[in-house]
Amino acid sequence: MRELIDSEGVSRGLRRVAGQIVERQRGAEGLVLIGVRRGGEPLTREIARWIRELESREVPVGSVDITLYRDDAATALPNPRIGPSQVPCSLEGKRVVLVDDVVFTGRTVRAAIDALMDYGRPRRIELAALVDRGGRELPVQPDYVVLTTQVGPDDRIDVLDEPGGIRAVVRPSGSPSVAPAP
Amino acid sequence: MTEKRLRHLTSVHDLDREMALRVLDTAEAFLEVTRRPIRKVPTLRGKTIINAFFEASTRTRTSFELAGKRLGADVVNIGGSSSSTSKGETLRDTVATLDAMHADVIVIRHVASGAADYIRHRTRAAIVNGGDGMHEHPTQALLDAFTMRRHTGRLEGLTVAICGDIQHSRVARSNALLLSLLGAKVRLAGPRTLLPHDVAALGAESFSRIEPALEGADVVMVLRIQQERLGSALLPTLREYARYYGLNRARLALAKPGAIVMHPGPMNRGVEINDDIADGERSVILNQVESGVAVRMAVLYFCATEPGQPIGSE
Numbered sequence: 001m002r003e004l005i006d007s008e009g010v011s012r013g014l015r016r017v018a019g020q021i022v023e024r025q026r027g028a029e030g031l032v033l034i035g036v037r038r039g040g041e042p043l044t045r046e047i048a049r050w051i052r053e054l055e056s057r058e059v060p061v062g063s064v065d066i067t068l069y070r071d072d073a074a075t076a077l078p079n080p081r082i083g084p085s086q087v088p089c090s091l092e093g094k095r096v097v098l099v100d101d102v103v104f105t106g107r108t109v110r111a112a113i114d115a116l117m118d119y120g121r122p123r124r125i126e127l128a129a130l131v132d133r134g135g136r137e138l139p140v141q142p143d144y145v146v147l148t149t150q151v152g153p154d155d156r157i158d159v160l161d162e163p164g165g166i167r168a169v170v171r172p173s174g175s176p177s178v179a180p181a182p
Numbered sequence: 183m184t185e186k187r188l189r190h191l192t193s194v195h196d197l198d199r200e201m202a203l204r205v206l207d208t209a210e211a212f213l214e215v216t217r218r219p220i221r222k223v224p225t226l227r228g229k230t231i232i233n234a235f236f237e238a239s240t241r242t243r244t245s246f247e248l249a250g251k252r253l254g255a256d257v258v259n260i261g262g263s264s265s266s267t268s269k270g271e272t273l274r275d276t277v278a279t280l281d282a283m284h285a286d287v288i289v290i291r292h293v294a295s296g297a298a299d300y301i302r303h304r305t306r307a308a309i310v311n312g313g314d315g316m317h318e319h320p321t322q323a324l325l326d327a328f329t330m331r332r333h334t335g336r337l338e339g340l341t342v343a344i345c346g347d348i349q350h351s352r353v354a355r356s357n358a359l360l361l362s363l364l365g366a367k368v369r370l371a372g373p374r375t376l377l378p379h380d381v382a383a384l385g386a387e388s389f390s391r392i393e394p395a396l397e398g399a400d401v402v403m404v405l406r407i408q409q410e411r412l413g414s415a416l417l418p419t420l421r422e423y424a425r426y427y428g429l430n431r432a433r434l435a436l437a438k439p440g441a442i443v444m445h446p447g448p449m450n451r452g453v454e455i456n457d458d459i460a461d462g463e464r465s466v467i468l469n470q471v472e473s474g475v476a477v478r479m480a481v482l483y484f485c486a487t488e489p490g491q492p493i494g495s496e
Contacts, residue, residue: 065211068211068215068223069223069224069225081207082208082211082212083211084211084214085211085214090219114224118218118219118220118222118223119218119219120219
């Protein structure tokens with residue numbers, strides 16, 4: 001197990017991402033942050049906190065569960081646990097920033113975009129991620145990334161939300177996960 | 183390690199405590215789906231669900247149909263006079279035909295007790311029991327438990343009084359089995375002629391008068407009096423039944439303050455339940471209907487996502 005990015009690095013990186021999100025459209029007008037359950041949720045809260053600091057305004061925050069939208073939903077999953085999606089408002093005409101912890105194949109992002117569309121037609125959807133690990137199987141690219149890295153195809157990246165802050169670790173293939181059970 | 187899966191649901195006995203709670207928790211997520219602007223997810227896209235309803239039903243059939251459609255599956259309804267059963271085809275042949283069309287799930291409603299169990303060993307499709315004779319109605323029990331949990335916050339330790347024709351009621355049977363599995367105390371109340379002998383096997387207590395069963399209950403569930411039992415030795419008249427067993431304001435006052443009132447429908451107003459109770463603020467009868475779609479989505483989801491096994495491999 002190797003630390004990929006410590007909590008200080010995560011915090012600084014998310015502040016930068018918050019700044020970029022605001023800068024791109026000159027403000028936070030019509031902005032909604034949606035985390036991909038469950039890894040994206042703590043990151044979404046952090047980004048919202050930094051935007052509040054920068055712009056002195058509250059940004060609506062929500063989450064989507066993508067289990068029902070997976071392209072392998074009907075075959076590959078042994079009884080997955082489906083969590084509720086919490087979308088705070090209609091997404092019709094909104095600027096949505098989708099937040100996930102790790103972008104890998106792009107399939108999760110594809111599913112999350114489908115899920116968002118069921119809450120209205122957003123004006124635009126952007127993607128923010130803590131870690132971009134490459135290995136894409138679909139044409140999906142994040143707009144905002146804290147860290148880009150290359151790891152082995154079977155290595156795991158776990159993002160840990162701990163009392164001391166959020167950090168990411170790499171686990172070589174075959175080693176047991178220490179990520180908290182869902 | 184593979185987790186346990188729900189292959190068929192023909193009886194509450196197909197569930198253990200963990201799986202039952204799993205279905206209820208998953209139904210919470212589906213309830214959210216049914217309240218969205220777009221009430222549909224693509225999860226079962228390309229799957230085929232056949233509703234084979236050989237006995238009259240409006241709410242259960244519609245509920246299963248909507249549940250399947252909201253999961254993105256193709257849903258086909260057959261049954262009654264429009265099906266080949268009216269031309270003399272046996273249940274076994276009808277089901278074999280549906281199976282040959284590669285149905286993933288067959289939901290069956292039939293007058294014969296045990297019909298669902300009979301066909302589950304003769305198909306590749308997953309079988310869900312939508313009510314078979316006087317045997318079971320497991321999705322009704324799940325949606326009732328789901329509704330109770332949402333309104334009272336728990337199931338463990340809950341006291342549930344089920345009142346009416348217990349003997350002939352698949353709803354009562356399935357509810358008693360499921361609720362006792364989930365830690366609730368079940369009281370079955372009705373005229374002595376309409377109480378089953380195997381109450382203890384259902385994990386319940388029985389009462390031949392309604393009042394003691396209602397005392398201190400958290401949930402009062404009233405069953406429909408089936409008109410076809412009337413006039414027999416079992417049940418002389420509706421008026422007599424209403425007088426001694428009908429749920430009215432005075433009787434409901436015996437239950438806990440804030441106790442909820444349930445009915446699986448269709449109701450005979452003025453017989454087993456009075457208008458002011460059915461439409462009163464403690465009635466959750468329409469919530470049961472709403473829950474029904476979400477719970478059936480969860481059941482179909484678990485049964486349809488099991489890859490089909492070749493016949494004979496089980």
